């Protein structure tokens with residue numbers, strides 16, 4: 823009975839693709855530059871951020887906007903949030919920056935809080951600076967009509 827179960831399980835694994843035949847595995851090339859799961863990824867090349875400029879257009883409506891300026895050395899920790907020194911509602915006018923939207927005050931139940939919601943506190947978790955890079959995989963994505971108007 824036990825061997826029968828084990829055989830059935832192995833067959834199931836093959837069918838669901840969890841165990842791949844060796845030839846297929848050899849062809850798979852991980853984007854991390856290495857195929858073994860326990861090996862560290864290849865170090866990314868050091869690139870220069872784009873020069874500071876006007877906001878970069880979004881590609882889809884709900885996209886966290888890309889950061890159009892360098893954030894090198896900008897700390898965000900428990901006691902201090904460098905981003906908010908320019909982007910908070912109290913400071914945005916003086917800094918001439920975009921103020922964080924009201925969605926950033928909502929907790930996950932949709933309750934509006936008096937301050938930035940903890941789930942929106944670590945800004946670079948969602949917002950990243952842009953560099954001019956070749957995509958890792960070919961990509962034919964087109965921005966939505968709501969943005970391009972085409």
Ligand code: HEC
Nearest residue numbers: 876877887888889890893896904905908918919920945949
């Ligand atoms: C010294 C002030 C300053 C600091 C600090 C700062 N920003 Fe900015 N940020 C700006 C200004 C100014 C703009 C451009 C606004 C414009 O040109 O309309 C901007 C633009 C942005 C935008 C684009 C908004 C849009 O509408 O597309 C994002 C996103 C952003 N910043 C995120 C961040 C994050 C995240 C941090 C912290 C890691 C940060 N910023 C720190 C001043 C600042």
Ligand code: HEC
Nearest residue numbers: 884885886905909920921922923925941942943944945948
């Ligand atoms: C969980 C993801 C997430 C985190 C964390 C986050 N944001 Fe955002 N942010 C978004 C998304 C999505 C949008 C666009 C939709 C919206 O306004 O909610 C946005 C929009 C913005 C905008 C543009 C607002 C506008 O009116 O165009 C600014 C500026 C911004 N965020 C700054 C920040 C700063 C500063 C922090 C950290 C205090 C932060 N965000 C944290 C996801 C995030």
